[in-house]
Amino acid sequence: MTYIVGILIVVFLGLTILVVSRLQNVLKGVDAGSEDSSKPEGNSWNAWMFMAFLVLSFVGFIWSYYSAEKDFLPEASSIHGRRTDDLFWFSMAILTIAFFIVNFLIFYFSWKYQYKKGNKATFYPENHKLELIWTVIPAIVMALLVFTGWKAWSDITSDAPKDSEVFEIMGKQFGWYVRYPGVDNNKLGNYNYKLIDSQNEMGLDLSDENSFDDFISVSELHVPVDKPVLLKIRARDVLHSVFIPHMRVKMDAVPGMPTKFWFIPDKTTAEMRAELGNSSFDYEIACTEVCGRGHFAMRLRLIVEDEASYRKWCAEQKTFLETYPEYLAKVPDNLKPKAMKYMPEAAPSDSTTAQTTGIGTTASFR
Amino acid sequence: MSAVETGIHADVQHEEHVHHDPLNFWRKYVFSEDHKIIAKQYLITGIFWAMIGIAMSVVFRLQLGFPQADISWLRPVLGQWIDEAGKLDPNFYLALVTMHGTIMVFFVLTAGLSGTFSNFLIPLQIGARDMASGFLNMLSYWFFFTASVIMFASLFLQTGPAAGGWVVYPPLSALPQAHEGSGMGMTLWLISMALFIVSQLLGGINYITTVINLRTRGMTFSRLPLTIWAFLITAILGLISFPVLLSAALLLIFDRHFGTSFYLSEIYIGGEALPNVGGSPILFQHLFWFLGHPEVYIVLLPALGITSEIIATNSRKPIFGYRAMIASMLGIAFLAFIVWAHHMFVTGMNPFLGSVFMFLTLIIAVPSAVKAFNYITTLWKGNIIFTPAMLFSIGLVSFFVTGGLTGIILGNSALDIQLHDTYFVVAHFHIVMGAASAFGLFAGVYHWFPKMFGRMMNYRMGQIHFWLTFIGIYLVFFPMHYIGIAGFPRRYYQFTSFDFGKSFTDLNMFITIAAVLSFLAQFIFVWNFFYSIFKGKKATQNPWNSNTLEWTAPINPGHGNWEGDIPAVYRWSYDYSKPGSAQDFIPQNIPYSQTPESNLPHENEQIAMEAEIEAQNFNDQFKNAH
Ligand code: HEM
Ligand SMILES: [Cu+2]
Ligand SMILES: [Cu+2]
Numbered sequence: 001m002t003y004i005v006g007i008l009i010v011v012f013l014g015l016t017i018l019v020v021s022r023l024q025n026v027l028k029g030v031d032a033g034s035e036d037s038s039k040p041e042g043n044s045w046n047a048w049m050f051m052a053f054l055v056l057s058f059v060g061f062i063w064s065y066y067s068a069e070k071d072f073l074p075e076a077s078s079i080h081g082r083r084t085d086d087l088f089w090f091s092m093a094i095l096t097i098a099f100f101i102v103n104f105l106i107f108y109f110s111w112k113y114q115y116k117k118g119n120k121a122t123f124y125p126e127n128h129k130l131e132l133i134w135t136v137i138p139a140i141v142m143a144l145l146v147f148t149g150w151k152a153w154s155d156i157t158s159d160a161p162k163d164s165e166v167f168e169i170m171g172k173q174f175g176w177y178v179r180y181p182g183v184d185n186n187k188l189g190n191y192n193y194k195l196i197d198s199q200n201e202m203g204l205d206l207s208d209e210n211s212f213d214d215f216i217s218v219s220e221l222h223v224p225v226d227k228p229v230l231l232k233i234r235a236r237d238v239l240h241s242v243f244i245p246h247m248r249v250k251m252d253a254v255p256g257m258p259t260k261f262w263f264i265p266d267k268t269t270a271e272m273r274a275e276l277g278n279s280s281f282d283y284e285i286a287c288t289e290v291c292g293r294g295h296f297a298m299r300l301r302l303i304v305e306d307e308a309s310y311r312k313w314c315a316e317q318k319t320f321l322e323t324y325p326e327y328l329a330k331v332p333d334n335l336k337p338k339a340m341k342y343m344p345e346a347a348p349s350d351s352t353t354a355q356t357t358g359i360g361t362t363a364s365f366r
Numbered sequence: 367m368s369a370v371e372t373g374i375h376a377d378v379q380h381e382e383h384v385h386h387d388p389l390n391f392w393r394k395y396v397f398s399e400d401h402k403i404i405a406k407q408y409l410i411t412g413i414f415w416a417m418i419g420i421a422m423s424v425v426f427r428l429q430l431g432f433p434q435a436d437i438s439w440l441r442p443v444l445g446q447w448i449d450e451a452g453k454l455d456p457n458f459y460l461a462l463v464t465m466h467g468t469i470m471v472f473f474v475l476t477a478g479l480s481g482t483f484s485n486f487l488i489p490l491q492i493g494a495r496d497m498a499s500g501f502l503n504m505l506s507y508w509f510f511f512t513a514s515v516i517m518f519a520s521l522f523l524q525t526g527p528a529a530g531g532w533v534v535y536p537p538l539s540a541l542p543q544a545h546e547g548s549g550m551g552m553t554l555w556l557i558s559m560a561l562f563i564v565s566q567l568l569g570g571i572n573y574i575t576t577v578i579n580l581r582t583r584g585m586t587f588s589r590l591p592l593t594i595w596a597f598l599i600t601a602i603l604g605l606i607s608f609p610v611l612l613s614a615a616l617l618l619i620f621d622r623h624f625g626t627s628f629y630l631s632e633i634y635i636g637g638e639a640l641p642n643v644g645g646s647p648i649l650f651q652h653l654f655w656f657l658g659h660p661e662v663y664i665v666l667l668p669a670l671g672i673t674s675e676i677i678a679t680n681s682r683k684p685i686f687g688y689r690a691m692i693a694s695m696l697g698i699a700f701l702a703f704i705v706w707a708h709h710m711f712v713t714g715m716n717p718f719l720g721s722v723f724m725f726l727t728l729i730i731a732v733p734s735a736v737k738a739f740n741y742i743t744t745l746w747k748g749n750i751i752f753t754p755a756m757l758f759s760i761g762l763v764s765f766f767v768t769g770g771l772t773g774i775i776l777g778n779s780a781l782d783i784q785l786h787d788t789y790f791v792v793a794h795f796h797i798v799m800g801a802a803s804a805f806g807l808f809a810g811v812y813h814w815f816p817k818m819f820g821r822m823m824n825y826r827m828g829q830i831h832f833w834l835t836f837i838g839i840y841l842v843f844f845p846m847h848y849i850g851i852a853g854f855p856r857r858y859y860q861f862t863s864f865d866f867g868k869s870f871t872d873l874n875m876f877i878t879i880a881a882v883l884s885f886l887a888q889f890i891f892v893w894n895f896f897y898s899i900f901k902g903k904k905a906t907q908n909p910w911n912s913n914t915l916e917w918t919a920p921i922n923p924g925h926g927n928w929e930g931d932i933p934a935v936y937r938w939s940y941d942y943s944k945p946g947s948a949q950d951f952i953p954q955n956i957p958y959s960q961t962p963e964s965n966l967p968h969e970n971e972q973i974a975m976e977a978e979i980e981a982q983n984f985n986d987q988f989k990n991a992h
Pocket of ligand 1: 662663665666708709727728730731734769770771772773774776777778782785786787791794795798799800
């Protein structure tokens with residue numbers, strides 16, 4: 001980010017010097033010559049306005065950039081995120097140069113070549129060499145940008161490493177459900193949207209033994225630091241989109257078409273709190289695909305912690321079966337013994353009290 | 367109208383066709399088949415919609431800039447949409463965003479811009495009596511009018527108008543139980559858009575046919591003004607892409623009302639699992655953006671065409687690189703069809719597809735850059751007159767560049783991960799499409815007002831209108847880049863539900879204030895426009911000393927545009943400040959034989975062709991039997 005700033009300052013200084021020297025020439029000219037009446041109405045003040053606009057808007061640009069910068073997101077907390085950040089600021093630097101040059105020429109020419117009596121415009125209908133040059137230069141710059149972007153994109157979207165921690169995140173109006181693969185087999189069980197009901201909100205398929213140790217959370221996603229995290233993303237009603245601003249992660253959640261995104265978070269929530277000097281800082285997950293009334297408030301906390309405390313937290317969670325023991329009825333008979341392991345100690349299979357305890361850490365689901 | 371073969375002896379036999387019976391009021395001003403009246407109908411409908419569309423944006427900007435404010439004072443207008451606490455209803459916020467987008471993109475910048483100027487300028491600039499089919503042209507407007515009435519009516523529904531964003535992605539838009547706006551409001555939206563598309567197709571067919579068939583003697587394609595090139599290419603884009611949107615809408619209607627599953631699969635909503643399986647919401651996005659991306663150029667190209675004409679005229683210079691301008695428009699038009707999925711990088715489509723679309727998208731920046739450079743070179747060493755139209759054209763070029771550059775960032779799929787659906791995108795497309803095309807519209811109105819109404823708009827007021835709007839738009843949309851870089855998502859009712867959304871409250875307030883001021887500045891234009899229709903200074907024959915044919919027609923052209931013969935055309939429309947010529951413009955209808963002092967060597971050779979050009983007379987619709 002510092003080099004873009006440097007470039008801006010250089011460009012800006014150069015331009016101011018140029019403009020000031022030009023203005024002086026013209027001011028002299030204005031004093032000497034007299035305004036002629038055949039001049040088109042308001043022509044000179046409009047020309048001057050372009051100059052004023054040029055100078056003021058460049059100053060405004062630089063000033064506003066600096067005052068906005070402090071509110072930009074902090075450096076990305078994921079490995080690919082820092083790479084795209086670098087790429088973004090690199091592209092921005094190139095484009096900002098183009099932005100300044102081209103806008104400068106538009107306004108400067110407008111002012112410089114304003115109507116003057118007795119002047120005749122230059123009949124200049126084409127110049128193939130010039131046109132070739134300014135076709136080729138953007139093409140080369142584009143090629144550079146495409147290439148760097150394409151490399152980053154292919155790496156980011158490549159298959160997740162085998163040892164990734166897998167999580168399932170499901171969007172619904174208006175909140176998120178997160179499913180963890182559990183402490184024992186580290187595999188997510190099957191699901192089926194037809195199995196969804198007011199307790200089994202994610203449609204867990206209990207005929208699949210992998211789902212027995214799965215547990216669900218609706219207020220936060222805990223992930224270990226420095227390990228690849230694979231999010232399996234789906235939606236159960238309309239489109240949503242998982243957006244983790246600090247991780248530079250975004251992927252739509254589509255009903256009927258599971259999607260995925262993997263990344264490596266490498267800064268824990270605690271580290272980030274210390275870095276920002278903000279003890280209440282939290283990573284957040286937001287929805288960025290309009291999904292209805294509550295779209296703007298689909299907040300989920302993301303907690304990045306070291307492996308040990310992550311494992312500890314997982315071990316404390318109640319499995320789905322533990323929370324809703326009555327779902328034991330859905331488990332096929334041959335798997336029941338296995339499922340019993342995940343039942344509460346005294347397993348009343350028709351308990352109604354279980355419902356009031358709610359799922360997992362349902363602390364603050366709206 | 368079809369009897370080309372009878373045209374040879376037509377001039378003797380059908381003189382009387384010039385004298386039509388006087389039309390009654392309804393046929394003359396309401397159900398008119400005259401392209402000039404239809405153009406004005408489009409323009410005034412467009413202005414009406416623009417005022418509504420922009421007013422809506424001011425309301426939701428108030429919500430974003432001043433989320434705590436009590437806006438009960440808006441209750442007389444918004445009624446039940448303001449709750450007891452004086453706050454805007456979140457559902458209605460989404461409805462406003464949706465309607466604003468739909469209205470501005472389709473009703474203002476497609477119908478209002480292309481409808482007005484394609485209709486008005488094509489016959490006048492190519493030297494035709496009227497459109498190829500006046501009747502279809504009339505139908506086109508009235509389909510648009512009906513679409514407008516239906517969309518307008520939807521604003522007054524108890525459940526509100528459509529509210530799923532202007533892109534109306536299903537399943538949200540397909541399931542009435544998912545959202546208030548997906549009920550009757552969405553039904554009306556779909557009906558209205560279907561009619562709108564029909565209107566666009568009728569119009570487009572007409573524009574294309576007219577340009578191809580009804581050019582006057584000597585008006586070859588290489589002599590067509592760039593305005594006409596732009597309208598022609600726009601019409602072709604529309605003709606190819608709008609039917610795709612129609613089919614997308616039809617399938618959505620089927621899903622909504624007839625139980626099909628084109629876009630629906632595995633949905634559990636409102637306490638029940640729906641039976642639909644096998645559909646794909648992504649299919650809709652592909653279909654939508656197959657229109658949607660060309661649509662952004664449908665909106666922009668006419669503005670660029672208008673700008674080419676105005677910049678050349680008021681720089682008193684030929685447009686630089688006439689052929690390159692046409693080539694880049696053709697290039698843009700072609701590429702516009704194969705970049706649509708850059709709107710869908712993070713929908714979960716195959717990443718390889720993402721790579722391909724990133725590559726194609728960034729190619730489109732090259733012809734766009736060529737256009738910008740050519741405009742700038744046209745200004746270079748000109749003798750520039752800052753008519754209001756010229757000011758708006760210069761502003762357009764600046765917007766086109768500023769907004770186009772951020773497109774290069776967004777077209778990079780790796781960077782789009784973070785920026786997609788944030789305010790960065792909002793900034794990008796408002797500058798490059800919204801503002802640039804609106805400036806094209808303003809420029810066109812200021813420039814051709816004398817031809818439309820025989821009077822001049824107030825010059826000084828136009829200049830002030832320009833500066834307020836130009837500065838206002840930069841103040842509104844430039845800061846949105848910052849907000850987008852900070853990750854603020856678009857279509858959010860408020861940002862304070864998130865910690866990362868707690869910054870920039872000042873900046874949001876600032877943007878809102880700038881938006882309100884820019885909105886107020888538009889009343890200068892509205893007043894100037896309507897006042898000048900009745901009280902403006904009388905226009906002269908050729909107020910801007912321009913070369914194109916429309917300025918050879920009477921100041922108030924009647925039915926058929928020219929009295930007597932349609933002028934023949936001998937040269938391109940950009941002979942401004944030609945060396946050797948005493949005056950700094952040579953209209954297209956002046957033969958080279960009359961301007962020996964300024965002819966270039968190869969132009970002297972064209973003198974021999976003049977007799978040939980004059981001998982042709984196939985295209986006068988009045989002289990051919992009809
Ligand atoms: C240099 C050329 C351009 C490139 C590379 C480009 C690229 C893009 C990309 C990649 C997006 C999607 C961003 C996202 O949703 O994440 C986008 C959005 C958009 N662009 Fe461009 N663009 C360019 C020029 C234009 C022009 C000339 C127009 C209009 C005349 C335009 C209008 C739009 C609109 C309307 C959207 C947003 C639609 C929406 O999501 O609601 N762009 N552009
Ligand atoms: Cu959402
Ligand atoms: Cu696009």
